[in-house]
């Protein structure tokens with residue numbers, strides 16, 4: 001394969017950028033596969049050459065190392081079926097006055113062509129927008145899960161016509177705009193000349209038929225903006241910031257698939273409990289005497305009150321584990337509740353206490 005980029009573009013080694021650009025346009029125009037004498041291989045070659053020579057860095061490397069040593073021999077090649085066409089050079093616009101091209105459609109034209117769909121039009125599915133919202137839940141609800149209902153104002157299916165856009169009992173007739181074809185051929189002017197393409201008919205949206213009488217509520221669109229109540233099942237053990245995706249609950253679109261709804265769950269912090277993995281952690285202040293002698297403490301857990309046995313002689317920061325009172329992991333399995341012990345030392349002591357502690361001191365405690 002000819003890898004002499006200067007040769008491909010027909011310019012000499014010292015050609016200024018402007019000349020390279022002009023040469024590229026001329027050749028790209030000539031070889032565009034849609035043209036009568038088009039040549040896809042040459043078109044790609046021209047494009048690859050331009051990719052390198054229009055970029056100062058790449059050109060300098062190319063001049064120094066030649067085509068075979070550049071970037072492992074894949075000069076200017078990007079992923080995708082089409083060898084590195086730099087669209088940014090087009091949408092950036094040229095100030096050379098010669099350009100009256102339809103830049104906005106270039107991407108369409110290329111993707112049409114390179115997906116083999118040139119002249120056939122792409123059968124892209126119409127899809128409504130994805131939308132997102134946030135829901136705040138309590139810490140306890142995040143552990144055990146909850147069902148919540150929210151109201152969202154969005155484009156939804158029209159309930160009067162069930163999305164058909166037709167008045168009840170109306171007959172369906174052939175779309176006059178596209179003669180029932182569902183698509184319309186059109187010719188676009190581009191830098192490569194007139195390029196034929198087809199697009200979906202925007203009257204019937206590709207179905208080829210329209211209702212004779214339109215639904216009054218949605219004016220035949222089948223969708224309209226309204227408030228919709230949505231039921232969300234928030235699973236047990238959800239974490240703060242986690243996202244729930246509800247397929248098809250985004251915005252509806254005429255004759256297409258609705259987008260998705262993303263719900264971000266914000267979990268309010270709890271005064272006592274923190275979550276660590278599937279365990280819940282809490283702090284418990286013990287009296288010095290209880291720490292030394294051991295006792296039973298009533299503790300409010302998320303499941304209600306339980307009694308916890310404090311063994312004698314516990315130390316500060318010791319952790320008691322209550323099995324199965326943490327975050328649900330599966331139907332029959334839960335994490336644990338970890339109770340971190342703190343021993344509260346008295347800041348003031350009575351005369352009696354002092355005397356008793358003096359006794360302890362004699363005991364070596």
Ligand SMILES: [Zn+2]
Nearest residue numbers: 158161215218
């Ligand atoms: Zn309707």
Ligand SMILES: [Zn+2]
Nearest residue numbers: 175178201204
């Ligand atoms: Zn139509």
